[in-house]
Amino acid sequence: MKTESRGNTSISLQDPTLFTAPQSSLPGALRGCLGSLDGACIEKLLLHCASALESHDVTLAQQVMWVLNNVASSLGDPNQRLTSWFLRALISRASRVCPTPMNFNGSSALQRRLMSVTELAGYVDLIPWHRFGYCASNSAIFKAVEGYSRVHILDFSITHCMQWPTLIDALAKRPEGPPMLRISVPSWRPPVPPLLNVGSEEVGQRLANFAKFKDVPFDFNVIEDPSSPTTVAAISKASSDFHFDLLLSKLDPSILNLRDDEALVINCQNWLRYLPDEQNVSGSSNETCNSRDAFLDVIKGLNPRIITVVDEDSDLGGSSLTSRITTCFNYLWIPFDALETFLPKDSDQRMEYEADIGHKIENIIGFEGVQRIERLESGFKFSQRMKTAGFTNLPFCEETLREVKFLLDEHASGWGMKKDEDMLVLTWKGHNSVYATAWVPCGFEDSGV
Structure with a gap:
């Protein structure tokens, strides 16, 4: 029996009590997919399973899972590996939504390992999924703060300030000398990978040591939320709930100690998707708003010099399970395929990276x-949201494009970039993967960044 495990997780994907469907009992359309590794056929199976779960047809759901299990393999080709994580997600969903419990061995909940800072650096360098955004944003920020002797960055991101050493190094080399650099981060972060084995204060101290080495005056601040967990272990197990109104109240010029002579930068890296996007009735006027729009309204009032936003270019927040499966399957094959080009099938580093994608798949599906905190919107939809909120796009300049191209040349030949109307987009074999954008409140436009 093949058992897949990670941490304290153990799922017997060939447990006969789970996958009991004989081939002869399957609908003809599903029997035709037996043994197939074709992506379109796998997608069809996933949709059949989702429909069966939504209609509480446990028998059909188990039959389809049986077929999927004959395709899935955590050590196979990219399609097989991706399918294994979708199968886990469907088992996880079935265990909660089916009126008749589906028998399986163990739980599909993923236990995440805390990384060291060195391991996180290797994680970020593996493929340009994060570094693309760092490079584009840092280049835009560097140009936007030219001539300023003080720079204050409000950093909303999930990668524990890994973006900033490169910018600190660039600022240290400015002909006019480095500015006084201040970085502020919220104490709350979404409970998603990558997770670090040290807290924000130690991250800040490491940045301060690096800035001192580069002779860049530096200050690091944590925007405290009394309700946030204080230990690393507690943070890693935190729920998706957080006091959004309290966070907004902390984004006040007096609390942040904003200065008229400093360039304020607001940086959002893979973060806005974790703000709830449901429309809620607000105030006596019964107007509808949501947390993302409320956040954008607050930061616009801070009059930032530049706002940089980077995220994955896909719509994964739909209310329909079947639409989420289709979009997710046809998008998240990209990192699985990219890792196939240079890492062995049994590479621990590869399997750990894929497990973090699996964490996302399980939440989406x-x-x-x-409880579903992965509510990503595409770059196009986000651009429309920004324009509606009163922001103007800043186009990336040729120097930024050259820097990003130089970065991508360090990676596999399948990576590329293209310029859309408001975005710079990272592509894999021509498919959009990550977008980068830069914005200012209307009326503060520059020629480009």
């Missing part, structure tokens, strides 16, 4: 309501 396995959960609903407030």
Whole structure:
């Protein structure tokens, strides 16, 4: 029996009590997919399983899972590896939504390992998924703060300030000398990978040591939320709930100690998607708003010099399970395929990276309501949101494009970039993967960044 495990997780994907469907009992359309590794056929199977779960047809769901299990393999080709994580997500969902419990061995909930800072650096360098955004944003920020002797960055990101050493190094080399650099981060972060084995204060101290080495005056601040967990272990297990109104109240010029002579930079890296996007009735006027729009309204009032936003270019927040499966399957094959080009099938580094993608798949497919925190919107939709909120796009300049191209030349030949109307987009074999954008409140436009 093949058992897949990670941490304290153990799922017997060939447990006969789970996958009991004989081939002869399957609908003809599903029997035709037996043994197939074709992506379109796998997608069809996933949709059949989702429909069966939504209609509480446990028998059909188990039959389809049986077929999927004959395709899935955590050590196979990219399609097989991706399928294994979708199968876990469907089992996780089935265990909660089916009126008749589906028998399986163990739980599909993923236990995440805390990384060291060195391991996180290797994680970020593996493929340009994060570094693309760092490079584009840092180049835009560097140009936007030219001539300023003080720079204050409000950093909303999930990668624990890994972006900033490169910018600190660039600022140290300015002909006019480095500015006084201040970085502020919220104490709350979404409970998603990558997770670090040290807290924000130690991250800040490491940045301060690097800035001192580069002779860049530096200050690091944590925007405290009394409700946030204080230990690393507690943070790693935190729920997706957080006091959004309290966070907004902390984004006040007096609390942040904003100065008229400093360039304020607001940086959002893979972060806005974790703000709830449901429309809620607000105030006596019964107007509808949501947390993302409320956040954008608050930061616009801070009059930032530049706002940089980077995220994955896909729509994964739909209310329909079947639409999420289709979009997710046809998008998240990209990192699985990219890793195939240079890492062995049994590479621990590869499997750990894929497990973090699996964490995302399980949340997108396995959960609903407030428990589903992965609510990504595409770059196009986000651009429309920014324009509606009163922001103007700043186009990336040729120097930024050259820097990004130089970065991508360090990676596999399948990576590329293209300029859309408001975005710079990282592509894999021509498919959009990550977008980078830069914005200012309307009326503060520059020629480009």
